[in-house]
Amino acid sequence: MSVIALSPLDLSLAGALVVVLAIISRSMRLQLGRQLLVAAVRTTVQLLLIGLVLKALFGHVHPGWVALMACVMLLAAGREVMSRQKRRFTGAWSFGLGTLSMFVSSFAITVLALVVIISPQPWYEPQYAIPLLGMLLGNTMNGISIGMDRLTASAWDQRTLIEGRLMLGQTWRQAIAGLRNESIRSGLIPIVNAMMAAGLVSLPGMMTGQILGGSPPMEAVKYQILIMFLIAGGTGLGTMTAVWLGSRRLFDERQRLRLDRLRKG
Amino acid sequence: MNTTFKLVDFSCRAVEKVDLDLSGGQCLGLTGPSGTGKSLLLRALADLDPHAGQMLLDGVASTRMPAPQWRRQVGLLPAESAWWFDAVGDHFDPPPPPWLERLGFDAQAMAWQVSHLSSGERQRLALLRMLAQEPRVMLLDEPTANLDPKNITRVEGLLDDVRRELRPVLLWVSHDLDQLRRRCDSILVLEGRRLTPLVEGAAIGDRPGEVPTP
Structure with a gap:
């Protein structure tokens, strides 16, 4: 075909x-x-x-070119995460937190998928590496930006509650735990919904593309399942990392809530 | 052992280079025009805002202990109390002191919904919540601002007993000079980032910049 x-x-x-x-x-x-x-x-x-x-x-299959391409994609995604924050961290933190979390999650999982699961020859074969990384980055980017946005916005709105807990001698972890969990949840809901709806309501883009491109449906489906799992893992890991680091950054060494570290985006 | 609370060369957004030496059982009144930073000062004392200089509790500097431990011992009762669970009782850890009745509640109050509380009830319950931790220093920000006369008497009476039994250091912020005169050993005026003793008869805040000097 x-x-x-x-x-x-x-x-x-x-x-x-x-x-x-x-x-x-x-x-x-x-x-x-x-x-x-x-x-x-x-x-x-x-x-x-x-x-x-x-x-x-x-x-021109060469690891250097693949790495360069991957870096450009990562930085673009980092910028995108930052620009979606209503209240973002000041200085390099806003860009740094999102980019670092995406690096940790997307890169690690892409390499894992390439080396252990798909095993193309060589493992950095761009035909596999780049689309895989792209899909992971795109999805972790959503999770991370939703999670971070939720975290910073709700910390801003609920300042009195957080500080009320601190006043009673609670640690910063206790004071922010509720918001943190809510933020991680909201970052993960889209991928959970996507997995629920896959095949019933929506035919995922990648699979449809592969089928349009002439692949046998079952092969396309298997790849889609793999991708869904990788995305879920990457989004979860990335969102948790970003929200955890972000919530840490909201407090200083004396466990004071430091909303002055946020600015309007 | 008698509690001591000391400020050495203490500066924050509200005050500059303040020295203060208070001991357990003492009650210091703090007043001054709105917006001079009385609440900010209390926040800094609870280590919720940055400060320069030193705060010492029983001779131990705030920086020598974890912030939560400091805040459990230097309790702040803010003017607007915060509640984060649905039921009142969930906010109490340790359990409420046996003073519920003194403030006009019965044991049922612990099961009440926070959203149904009046502002006065919130204020009295927030006071109990802070007292339950038995802090060594109590920073009270307008503790009776939302209360009717009957409840003001209740709160003042309870704080009097607490003062005798637990002998904490009390710092009482209020606009009500009569209340401060009733309850405090001495009264300071905060204005222009300085703390000065209240001069009886002098009007407060009429002439900004010209704080009465002792």
Whole structure:
């Protein structure tokens, strides 16, 4: 089975949908028309670029190039996590916490999956490594940014409660435990829901892509199951790391709540 | 052993270079115009805000013990109390002292829902919650602000007994000068980051910057 190649005309027809949507939203004064068009153009340009990069990468299999690509992806994800915070940590902490947590979780799990489970030759074969890492980063990024956003926002709102606990001689761990657990939960709910709905309500993008690309359905399904598990592991690990480090950062060495370490994003 | 609470060269957002030497059973009143930082001072004393200089409890510096241990011994009763569980009783650890009746409650109060409390009930229960920890220093921020006269008498009476039985150091912040005169050994005025003894007859806060000097 081979793929039916898409022509530029095919893509333009689909693109026309976005243009129509932009026109309608303009007439409804949704203030979204411009953003829609910018987003559509960005999608096109970014994906075309990544297509070229991947083509070059697959042509020159070298660990250095793969590592470089992975770093760029990681930094972009770190920036994205930071920009989604309503109240973010001051200084390098905001970027650092998210990026570190994603590094710990996504990289570790991608390497684990490549070396132990999929075992391509060589293990850093970009055709496997890059899409896998991309999917893990994209999903841990969501978990981490939801978790961190929840943590900082609720610490800000519930200052009196946290300090009320501190006043009674509770440790910072006791004072923040409730918020911390809530934050981790909210970071994990999307992936739990995704696993619940997979196959019933939604056909996951990767699997659909593989099937469209001509893979036998059962092979695509097996890969999807693998990916789901990896994403769940990565999101859990990453969100826990980020929320734990973040909650530690909210207190100083005398266990005072330091909301001055947050600023409006 | 009698408790001692000392400040040496103590500065925070509210005060600059203050020295203070208090001992158990003593009650110090603190007053001053709104916004001069009386609450901020109490927060710093409970080590909830950063400070410079030293605070010593029985000769031991605050930095020499973990912050939670300091805060259990230097208890702060904030003007607005915080409650995080549904039931009142869940907030008490150790269990409430046998003073519930003194403040007009019966044992049932422990099962009450926090959301149903009036502001006065919250304030009295928060006081009990702090007293239950038997802190050596009690920092009281407007402890009777939301109370009717009957309950003010109750709270003042209870604090009087606590003072005699447990002999803590009491720091009592209030706008009510009569109350401070009733209850405190001495009264300080906080203004312009300085603590000065109250001069009877002088108006407080009428002329900012011109604090009466002893």
